[in-house]
Amino acid sequence: MSVPTKLQEPHLARRHRIGKAFEWVCCGSTWFGVVVLGVLLLSVGWKALTWPPAKAKPANNSTATVDAQSTSAPLSTKFFSSYDSRKPREAGILAAIWGSLWLIVLVALFSVPIGVGSAVYLEEYSNEGRLKRLIQVNLSNLAGVPSIVYALLGMTAFVKMFGFFTKDEGKSLVINLLFTTVDVPLPFDRTLISGALTLTLLVLPTVIVASQEALRAVPSSIRTASYALGATQWQTIRYQVVPAAMPGIMTGVILALSRAMGEAAPLMLIGALTYVAYTPGDITSVSDIFKNPHGLLDAPFDKFTALPLQIYQWINHPRAEYAHLAAAGIMVLLTILLLMNTFAIVIRHKFQKSTRW
Amino acid sequence: MTFMQSFTELVHQRQQRESAKRIRPVETEFSKLDVRNLNFFYGEKQALFDVSMTVAERAVTAFIGPSGCGKSTFLRAINRMNDIIEGAHHNGTVLLEGQEIYAPDVDVVALRKRVGMVFQKSTPFPKSIFDNVAYGPKVAGQRNHKGLAEIVEQSLKRAALWDEVKDRLQDSALALSGGQQQRLCIARALATNPDVLLMDEPASALDPASTSRVEDLIFELKQNYTIVIVTHNMQQAARISDWTAFFYQGYLIEKDHTQKLFTTPKKKQTEDYITGRFG
Amino acid sequence: MSLANVASPLTPPKAGLRLQKQFSWVRAREACVRAMLLGCASLSLLTTLAIVYMFLTEAVYSVTPDTTAFFQDVSLWDFLTDTEWSPQFADKHFGILPLLCGTFVIAGIGSLIGLPIGLAAAIYLSEYAKPKFRRMMKPVLEVLAGIPSVVYGYFALVFVTPYVLRPMFQSLLRIDVDIFNAMSAGVVLGVMIIPTVCSLSEDALRAVPRGLREAGYALGSTKYDVSLKVVVPAAFSGIVASFLLAISRAIGETMAVCIAAGQMPRLSLNPFRSMETMTAYMVGASLGDTPAGTIEYKSLYAVGFTLFVITLGMNILANWVMNRFREVYE
Numbered sequence: 001m002s003v004p005t006k007l008q009e010p011h012l013a014r015r016h017r018i019g020k021a022f023e024w025v026c027c028g029s030t031w032f033g034v035v036v037l038g039v040l041l042l043s044v045g046w047k048a049l050t051w052p053p054a055k056a057k058p059a060n061n062s063t064a065t066v067d068a069q070s071t072s073a074p075l076s077t078k079f080f081s082s083y084d085s086r087k088p089r090e091a092g093i094l095a096a097i098w099g100s101l102w103l104i105v106l107v108a109l110f111s112v113p114i115g116v117g118s119a120v121y122l123e124e125y126s127n128e129g130r131l132k133r134l135i136q137v138n139l140s141n142l143a144g145v146p147s148i149v150y151a152l153l154g155m156t157a158f159v160k161m162f163g164f165f166t167k168d169e170g171k172s173l174v175i176n177l178l179f180t181t182v183d184v185p186l187p188f189d190r191t192l193i194s195g196a197l198t199l200t201l202l203v204l205p206t207v208i209v210a211s212q213e214a215l216r217a218v219p220s221s222i223r224t225a226s227y228a229l230g231a232t233q234w235q236t237i238r239y240q241v242v243p244a245a246m247p248g249i250m251t252g253v254i255l256a257l258s259r260a261m262g263e264a265a266p267l268m269l270i271g272a273l274t275y276v277a278y279t280p281g282d283i284t285s286v287s288d289i290f291k292n293p294h295g296l297l298d299a300p301f302d303k304f305t306a307l308p309l310q311i312y313q314w315i316n317h318p319r320a321e322y323a324h325l326a327a328a329g330i331m332v333l334l335t336i337l338l339l340m341n342t343f344a345i346v347i348r349h350k351f352q353k354s355t356r357w
Numbered sequence: 358m359t360f361m362q363s364f365t366e367l368v369h370q371r372q373q374r375e376s377a378k379r380i381r382p383v384e385t386e387f388s389k390l391d392v393r394n395l396n397f398f399y400g401e402k403q404a405l406f407d408v409s410m411t412v413a414e415r416a417v418t419a420f421i422g423p424s425g426c427g428k429s430t431f432l433r434a435i436n437r438m439n440d441i442i443e444g445a446h447h448n449g450t451v452l453l454e455g456q457e458i459y460a461p462d463v464d465v466v467a468l469r470k471r472v473g474m475v476f477q478k479s480t481p482f483p484k485s486i487f488d489n490v491a492y493g494p495k496v497a498g499q500r501n502h503k504g505l506a507e508i509v510e511q512s513l514k515r516a517a518l519w520d521e522v523k524d525r526l527q528d529s530a531l532a533l534s535g536g537q538q539q540r541l542c543i544a545r546a547l548a549t550n551p552d553v554l555l556m557d558e559p560a561s562a563l564d565p566a567s568t569s570r571v572e573d574l575i576f577e578l579k580q581n582y583t584i585v586i587v588t589h590n591m592q593q594a595a596r597i598s599d600w601t602a603f604f605y606q607g608y609l610i611e612k613d614h615t616q617k618l619f620t621t622p623k624k625k626q627t628e629d630y631i632t633g634r635f636g
Numbered sequence: 637m638s639l640a641n642v643a644s645p646l647t648p649p650k651a652g653l654r655l656q657k658q659f660s661w662v663r664a665r666e667a668c669v670r671a672m673l674l675g676c677a678s679l680s681l682l683t684t685l686a687i688v689y690m691f692l693t694e695a696v697y698s699v700t701p702d703t704t705a706f707f708q709d710v711s712l713w714d715f716l717t718d719t720e721w722s723p724q725f726a727d728k729h730f731g732i733l734p735l736l737c738g739t740f741v742i743a744g745i746g747s748l749i750g751l752p753i754g755l756a757a758a759i760y761l762s763e764y765a766k767p768k769f770r771r772m773m774k775p776v777l778e779v780l781a782g783i784p785s786v787v788y789g790y791f792a793l794v795f796v797t798p799y800v801l802r803p804m805f806q807s808l809l810r811i812d813v814d815i816f817n818a819m820s821a822g823v824v825l826g827v828m829i830i831p832t833v834c835s836l837s838e839d840a841l842r843a844v845p846r847g848l849r850e851a852g853y854a855l856g857s858t859k860y861d862v863s864l865k866v867v868v869p870a871a872f873s874g875i876v877a878s879f880l881l882a883i884s885r886a887i888g889e890t891m892a893v894c895i896a897a898g899q900m901p902r903l904s905l906n907p908f909r910s911m912e913t914m915t916a917y918m919v920g921a922s923l924g925d926t927p928a929g930t931i932e933y934k935s936l937y938a939v940g941f942t943l944f945v946i947t948l949g950m951n952i953l954a955n956w957v958m959n960r961f962r963e964v965y966e
Contacts, residue, residue: 011498012464019860026760029753030773033780033834036827040787043795117676125670126677135677137955138684144881144951145944146888148915149687152940155922156690201683208680232662234669255782262784265890265915269922308786308891315790315895323794330787341782345775438850470856480851483870493855496865542851549856 041334047327051089052320079328084276084310088321093329094284095276096310099192100261102280102299103306106196107203107260112253114200115207116242119249122208123215124237143205151269154198158188159270182297190271192280193300198266203256210252214245247351254344258337264308276305307333364619364631367595374576389414389553389583390435395449397430399442404430407449408609410602417575417584419598419615421591422630426604428587432555435585436472437465453553470497473546477558479538481530486522489530489541493549508548516544517574536567540574547578554578556586560593572597591631595619603627691944694937706934715938721901721912723921723932730935732942734901738818738911742893743886745822745907746829750886751879753826754833761834762841763863774835781831788828789895792820797896805908816898816910824892829882836881840874841867873961880954884947890915914943
């Protein structure tokens with residue numbers, strides 16, 4: 001091979017140019033999401049802080065102009081302390097915030113024990129059998145079911161209870177606790193509990209899969225060590241495995257809850273989209289709980305609204321002011337979700353740093 | 358000493374095979390590669406210390422030494438494979454036919470076309486056999502299907518794989534056996550028409566039968582290519598190489614004609630290693 | 637230890653030390669816990685059964701004698717071939733085609749935008765980006781994935797249509813753009829599926845062993861060649877699966893398309909008009925407070941069933957592709 005080796009080939013330049021262009025395209029695509037996120041936040045934020053320009057209306061608008069000057073922006077302190085209203089400048093998200101809060105708490109109460117329990121069973125108890133495979137396949141398919149189908153299920157199973165109780169409308173089950181009674185309407189109808197149960201079904205697959213991953217990451221040496229000390233399987237799980245997997249489980253649960261918080265479709269089909277001018281259990285502050293503790297028990301069976309629903313309602317409203325109210329609602333919702341996401345990321349980050357198995 | 362005798366015997370057998378196949382002896386050679394004072398670092402950690410060596414044209418040079426001794430690093434420095442690794446840097450010069458390969462105007466892609474490489478684990482792409490071999494020419498801009506088919510056939514023939522796969526060129530390369538996959542990788546490297554072929558323990562993951570086929574192949578290939586091979590196996594070095602270099606802890610301890618190195622090593626460490634006292 | 641001890645025969649068992657199985661509260665609790673956990677785990681199976689039961693009884697065949705299911709009133713043939721969907725009019729038509737058309741036009745636009753961008757971002761993150769940039773970008777993508785669908789719908793309505801589509805198409809190209817239109821819904825849908833495509837494809841790309849990349853470089857490839865001609869083909873099954881999952885998500889997406897595309901069932905391919913998807917119909921029908929038992933109410937289940945079958949089919953296909961064509965790297 002007497003041909004001299006050439007290490008500087010001019011025709012390679014074209015290939016390098018193509019490569020560079022490709023890199024730029026890919027880099028641009030990565031930034032695309034960030035740019036959209038920025039534009040979205042800016043446009044929504046701008047709308048949330050301004051009212052639409054007042055139209056030149058014929059006379060008798062003296063009250064309207066006073067009104068426009070009295071409120072500075074859609075997103076103000078008043079926005080948090082008032083109910084929805086037919087007058088856009090007086091409308092707020094008090095009912096929606098408390099509704100969303102109740103939803104999240106109830107969903108967490110239902111989905112965490114069931115989700116973690118399922119994950120523990122699948123990872124710790126079941127051996128690689130047909131049942132486990134079946135449940136696993138089922139879970140991955142459930143995770144892909146659109147939320148609107150869950151909504152239909154929630155409507156059928158909780159709001160109407162498959163029509164089992166339609167014969168005697170308005171029937172309720174009175175549960176006697178030691179010192180007080182709770183009225184449980186049957187079927188659940190359009191109450192918080194229906195919404196919470198529907199959202200629970202929706203997030204369960206996510207919670208289970210995330211918990212399974214967290215449990216799987218716990219090294220088996222911990223289990224072996226615990227068994228060697230004479231602990232039973234449940235004691236090992238209860239005191240060693242689950243605590244060790246807790247950060248991972250928490251991350252998954254928070255992310256799932258933040259998804260539930262933003263879901264509107266399931267609640268719409270349940271029929272929660274109504275004009276609601278009260279909070280569940282009439283609780284609007286912590287002190288109300290002490291004044292009327294029974295409200296805590298009544299709340300799950302109250303009709304409700306939630307943040308995404310309230311936002312949708314405002315978006316659909318023809319008056320321009322409501323679009324700005326919707327923007328203000330979106331800013332509140334996004335802030336809450338961002339906080340939850342950040343919290344989850346911080347937990348995961350801490351966990352990754354502090355624990356080296 | 359018996360081990361010396363066995364090595365001598367191996368080298369002797371090889372020379373007989375060489376004369377039988379009319380492969381010219383390796384005395385009047387040019388050096389293809391000239392490495393001077395190469396220090397190599399992965400981040401803070403220094404992997405090579407002041408290595409200087411020449412590699413003879415159209416001959417097989419084997420690198421031996423215990424694992425972690427820097428022989429693979431040295432091999433990968435020759436086609437700048439270490440460029441991909443974050444934090445890798447070096448000083449010293451590596452000359453390929455007198456040209457500094459680390460010079461700023463050198464295109465690393467052009468370099469790697471001239472200096473092919475075969476890895477320890479066979480790495481067929483999950484494509485057809487044909488597409489695997491045609492990959493190099495294709496990315497280099499060869500579009501003509503007839504030309505590609507010719508290159509594929511020639512490369513597979515040179516890699517002694519043609520007869521086994523000629524009827525199923527469109528089958529997935531992953532369906533081949535381990536030994537066939539490794540020869541496919543060699544064919545794939547040959548398809549870019551390199552001058553130098555670097556082999557990083559090409560037979561260590563293969564069964565004895567496949568190993569001997571790959572060794573035969575290397576033996577054939579040295580008529581046209583400059584081959585540098587890293588091996589764990591000293592018998593293999595003795596069987597196939599003309600030159601052998603012994604690395605230890607990042608230093609090049611000794612490099613000599615294979616027969617001389619195995620029979621009369623100059624350094625104590627080399628002797629200890631080839632007699633099996635460590636490593 | 638004294639010597640005497642060593643020499644002595646085996647110590648007699650302490651009273652009470654028995655290794656045989658016997659009833660104890662600890663064992664009973666173990667069994668109880670196990671049963672409860674199994675109950676939790678089978679709840680997911682129960683959910684599936686409930687979904688299937690719901691669709692069967694409400695859409696296919698009613699179990700109670702005095703009610704009928706949707707397909708007992710409307711023939712499957714009409715449902716699949718009628719080109720009009722008008723359950724709320726006097727002259728009722730139940731042809732799913734306009735809804736399917738709306739769904740697939742919008743999901744198609746979303747895929748055309750979201751799939752390439754998501755894949756390109758995945759390639760950048762897996763092949764080009766520095767680890768630090770990757771660590772910074774991943775949470776941003778997670779935030780993007782966490783933005784509720786209602787918000788995207790609002791964004792489409794108040795930003796994409798008036799400030800992007802109308803200037804581009806109406807002012808420049810003289811194409812009428814409705815205030816509710818399939819295009820804006822498709823655009824935000826595309827943005828919504830980027831995180832799904834990106835993170836799943838990136839997982840697939842990163843699972844390609846390093847040796848394959850090195851082999852590519854050793855054959856004289858540029859980074860572009862290695863990324864596009866070695867790594868992407870090697871991760872092909874994972875990428876296809878991520879595409880299928882993203883499309884399935886786009887088809888099932890509700891609020892964004894409901895807000896942005898409006899609720900006008902239309903069998904047309906013009907993306908600048910209002911269209912209704914299957915999901916948007918379901919939301920719209922529930923808003924009207926349809927009484928149970930009416931045919932409009934039952935049509936909810938028929939549409940839901942169609943949607944369920946399509947998305948389930950795509951998910952199963954995605955899993956099948958992933959398992960069937962997965963290249964096995966040890």
